[in-house]
Amino acid sequence: MSDQSPIEEVGGGPSLFGPPRAPRGREEGTRAALIAFVSTIIFVVVVVWAILTSDAWPAVQKQFFNWDRFVEVFPDVLGGFWLDIQMFLVAEVIILVVSLVIAMIRSLRGPAFFPLRALAVIFIDLIRGIPVILLILLLGFGVPALQLPGVPTGALFWGLTALIISYSAYTAEVYRAGIESVHESQRMSARSLGLTQGQALRHVIVPQAIRNVIPALLNGFVSLQKDVALVLVLGVREAVREADIYAAKTFNYTGYIAAALLFLLVSVPVARFTDWYTNRDRRKKQSVST
Amino acid sequence: MAHRHTTRAILLAALLAFVMLAAACSDDADSVDPGPTAAPESCEMADLNLVTPGTLTVATGEPAFPPWVGTPDGEFFDEPESGIGFESALVYAIASELNFAKEDVVWTRIGFNEAIAPGDKPWDFNIQQYSITEDRKEVVDFSSPYYVTTQALIAYPDSPYASATSVEDLKDAILGAQIGTTSLDFIENVIQPNTEPNVYDENVDLEAAMNAGQIDALVVDLPTGYFVTAAQVEGSIIAGQFESEAAEPDEYGMLFAKDNSLVPCVNTALEALRENGTLQEIEDLYLNQDGGIPTITG
Numbered sequence: 001m002s003d004q005s006p007i008e009e010v011g012g013g014p015s016l017f018g019p020p021r022a023p024r025g026r027e028e029g030t031r032a033a034l035i036a037f038v039s040t041i042i043f044v045v046v047v048v049w050a051i052l053t054s055d056a057w058p059a060v061q062k063q064f065f066n067w068d069r070f071v072e073v074f075p076d077v078l079g080g081f082w083l084d085i086q087m088f089l090v091a092e093v094i095i096l097v098v099s100l101v102i103a104m105i106r107s108l109r110g111p112a113f114f115p116l117r118a119l120a121v122i123f124i125d126l127i128r129g130i131p132v133i134l135l136i137l138l139l140g141f142g143v144p145a146l147q148l149p150g151v152p153t154g155a156l157f158w159g160l161t162a163l164i165i166s167y168s169a170y171t172a173e174v175y176r177a178g179i180e181s182v183h184e185s186q187r188m189s190a191r192s193l194g195l196t197q198g199q200a201l202r203h204v205i206v207p208q209a210i211r212n213v214i215p216a217l218l219n220g221f222v223s224l225q226k227d228v229a230l231v232l233v234l235g236v237r238e239a240v241r242e243a244d245i246y247a248a249k250t251f252n253y254t255g256y257i258a259a260a261l262l263f264l265l266v267s268v269p270v271a272r273f274t275d276w277y278t279n280r281d282r283r284k285k286q287s288v289s290t
Numbered sequence: 291m292a293h294r295h296t297t298r299a300i301l302l303a304a305l306l307a308f309v310m311l312a313a314a315c316s317d318d319a320d321s322v323d324p325g326p327t328a329a330p331e332s333c334e335m336a337d338l339n340l341v342t343p344g345t346l347t348v349a350t351g352e353p354a355f356p357p358w359v360g361t362p363d364g365e366f367f368d369e370p371e372s373g374i375g376f377e378s379a380l381v382y383a384i385a386s387e388l389n390f391a392k393e394d395v396v397w398t399r400i401g402f403n404e405a406i407a408p409g410d411k412p413w414d415f416n417i418q419q420y421s422i423t424e425d426r427k428e429v430v431d432f433s434s435p436y437y438v439t440t441q442a443l444i445a446y447p448d449s450p451y452a453s454a455t456s457v458e459d460l461k462d463a464i465l466g467a468q469i470g471t472t473s474l475d476f477i478e479n480v481i482q483p484n485t486e487p488n489v490y491d492e493n494v495d496l497e498a499a500m501n502a503g504q505i506d507a508l509v510v511d512l513p514t515g516y517f518v519t520a521a522q523v524e525g526s527i528i529a530g531q532f533e534s535e536a537a538e539p540d541e542y543g544m545l546f547a548k549d550n551s552l553v554p555c556v557n558t559a560l561e562a563l564r565e566n567g568t569l570q571e572i573e574d575l576y577l578n579q580d581g582g583i584p585t586i587t588g
Contacts, residue, residue, distance in 0.1 A: 059408040059548075063429055141495075144502035153503045155488065235466060235488030235499055245489055248470030250425035251406040 062252075069254035073246045077255055080239035081262045087156075087228040087238070091164050092221060099168040103175030104201055120172070127169035133230050136162040140234040159231030167224055174216045178209030214281075218274040222267050229263075239263075333555035335389055340552070341414055346390050348381050349413035352399035355493060356517045357576045358419060364521025370397045376513070376576040377417045380436060383568050387559035402470055406430060411547040415556065419511070421472040422543040431548055434557050435541035437573065441476045442515035443529045443586060444500075445507035452507075452529045457481045457588040464488065466496050466505035472540045473509040480536045480588045481509075497522045511540065513577045534588030 051057060105113075106120040127135070139162040144153035152158075182205050190200035210217075232241035239262060243255030341347045350359065353368040359375035360367025370378045373392075385395045398413050405416050406429065415433070422432045443460070445452040451463045457480060465487040467474040477487045488505055490496050493514070499505045500523045507529065510518055515528045546553050563569045 056408060059429070063408050141498035141502050144504060145498070147503065155499070155502075155504045233491070233495070235490045235495065235504070237486055237489060241489060245469055245474070247406075248402065249475065250423075251429045252425070253407070 064253045064257060066252060066254045069246075069250070069252045070258055073243065073255040074258050076242040076246065077239050077258045077262065080237055080242040081259070083236070084225075084228050084238045084263075085266070087160055087163075087231065088225045091160055091167070091228065092224060094164050095167045095171055095220075095224070096217070098164065099171035100175050100206070102168060102172035103179060104206065106172065106176055107179045107201065107205075109197060124169045124172055127166055128173075130166075132163065132166040132227065133233060135166055136230055137233055138162075139165075140231070155234035156231065156236050159234045159236055160228075163224070163228060163231070167220065167227075171217070171220055174213050174220065175209065177216070178213035179205055181212050182208045211281075215274055215278045218270060218277070222270050222274075225267055225270070226263055229259075333388065333558060338388070338552060338555060339550060341412055342396070344394060346381075346385050346388070346395045347398060347413045348395060349398045349400045349405060349416040349418075350377065351402070351418045354378075354399075354418070355514070356521070357513050362513075362516055362520070362576055362579065364517050376437070376572055377419075379572045379576070380563075380569070381417060383563050383572070384556060384559045387562050388555060405545065414546075414552055415550075416545040418545075419471075419514075419542050420545045422541045423472075429548060431546040431550055431553050432543035433546070433553060434560055435543050436560060436569065437542045437577070439511040439513065439540050439542065441473055441509055441532045441537070441540070442512040442583070443507055443509055443532070444515055444518055444523065444526050445529045446500075446525060447527050449506055449529075452527065454530060454586055455584070456586060457532070457534070460507070460586075463506040464504070466490060466499050466508040468493060468496060468510070471511070472538070473511060476532065476534075476537055476540075477509050480532070480534050493518065493522065500526065512583075516579055528583050530584040530586035532588060533585050536588055 102120050102123065105116050106124075108117060136159050140155055140158040143151065143158055147153075179201075186204055186208065187200055190204040191197070195203065229238055229240040232238055232244065235241075237245075239259040240256070243253075243259045246255040247253050335344070348370070350370055354360070354370055354375075354377075356362055356364050356367045356375055358377040359370045360372075360378075361374060366372075366374065370381070373379055373382045382392060382395060385392070400413070400416065402418075405411075405418070406426075408429070420426075420432065422435060426432070443451070443454065451460060454460050460481050461484055463483055464485050465477050465481065465483055467477055467487055467489060469489050469491055474487065474489060477483065487509075488499060490499060493510075496505075496508050496510075497518070500508060508518075509532075512528075512531055515531075519526050519528055544556060546556075560569070
């Protein structure tokens with residue numbers, strides 16, 4: 001397996017923010033919880049105090065955490081964020097399909113499929129080797145300048161296409177890791193039942209593979225949900241761009257805080273869901289094996 | 291029993307921390323804006339508030355475009371040390387008024403966001419066609435205006451918008467502007483097109499978007515328009531300059547850190563240049579070109 005899911009946790013126990021707890025007596029547990037609570041409060045208080053008493057804080061507060069500015073800029077940032085969400089949803093659906101096809105091509109066995117496999121490898125290597133922002137600039141400004149008849153010229157279209165291409169290469173590798181994690185005996189059994197190579201992939205290998213890599217795929221969701229903002233370099237007015245515009249106009253950065261909050265609002269629940277799903281999946285597997 | 295003492299000590303520490311926080315917050319409320327720093331006793335070299343004593347450190351963008359830095363035909367640019375280009379020439383004229391030798395002027399390059407972010411500013415002032423606005427004055431200081439510009443429309447001659455005579459003709463155009471410019475404000479407040487204008491980081495992106503057909507026309511200040519049409523967007527023309535009573539006058543000022551006591555000295559120097567005709571001279575040399583550019587009314 002070449003790609004390890006980054007979400008996979010080591011050790012057991014559904015502890016949210018720390019290592020799994022060792023069993024202990026009730027009084028000891030209460031005391032530990034109290035110490036954790038108090039030390040957290042002290043930590044937060046000290047950090048907040050250090051920030052608020054620094055000489056530069058009034059200036060930073062004025063330029064970054066300004067409530068009046070927040071109210072003023074929020075509708076624009078929110079409008080841009082809605083575009084981010086739409087871009088994310090459209091791109092994600094296409095990425096999940098395209099990357100699966102690439103991964104299946106890469107997993108085909110036999111010398112006859114060599115050209116296809118080679119193409120898939122070259123595609124993945126090339127695309128993963130280019131910074132995504134560069135790909136967006138090259139496709140977004142480059143392709144439309146060719147003025148090919150019938151080819152769309154929109155910045156949004158090409159920005160999204162660049163993201164889809166880039167993420168498809170990464171996601172294909174996630175799928176491939178999943179496909180390779182399915183035991184060889186599954187393939188053999190399927191073939192011995194008379195399924196063709198394609199049928200074995202489609203009906204036996206891939207369904208198991210996908211289940212194995214769902215946490216890694218969800219991780220990709222979180223990543224893409226933020227990276228859609230990169231199309232701003234093409235002049236597309238999504239959330240970060242709206243904040244940029246406001247900052248450049250007024251020299252006030254509160255819009256960035258507004259944009260950050262909106263992104264967090266979506267990405268944190270997805271991250272929590274990923275953890276929850278991973279834990280549930282592990283518990284299921286454990287209960288099956290015992 | 292030992293842990294009970296520990297617990298009490300921790301709670302006490304927490305209480306203390308809260309008291310300190312409360313104190314910090316009330317301190318914060320007391321601190322008032324000190325207001326503009328009083329003018330220095332004199333504008334003698336030794337009394338100037340400089341980042342590096344004896345040296346005038348001036349920031350500008352990278353690359354720095356003509357006609358602000360470089361020749362208006364766009365053949366030569368991005369060398370502020372040359373003294374060629376309106377802003378470059380102006381800085382050396384101001385430096386001379388303040389008794390700096392040419393070699394005592396040091397240029398530094400800085401990105402737009404770095405220039406306006408809070409924190410230390412390792413330069414004395416920044417000259418990069420910053421429009422003076424009330425919002426911006428809350429966090430930085432500006433010199434008095436050194437140039438007042440109008441906005442211009444750039445399009446390809448075969449575009450239907452190239453013959454616009456009023457902003458009404460531009461309602462359906464997809465327009466582009468550079469971020470942080472009053473050109474963008476002008477599009478949004480005066481032209482008010484049906485489609486939101488696209489906004490780009492740099493002039494070069496405007497050019498790419500024009501070539502890619504992603505925008506129909508772009509709005510820039512008139513002097514920049516000369517350079518864009520001459521060198522950047524091949525085949526484009528200045529379709530017109532806007533004349534609108536709805537638009538605020540667009541004044542460029544040098545940007546300083548808030549409450550920098552250097553501002554009055556630079557303003558005094560600028561006034562002297564205005565009175566003795568030097569400012570008009572370099573303006574005519576670099577920014578004013580003949581040519582019947584049509585007017586687009588708003």
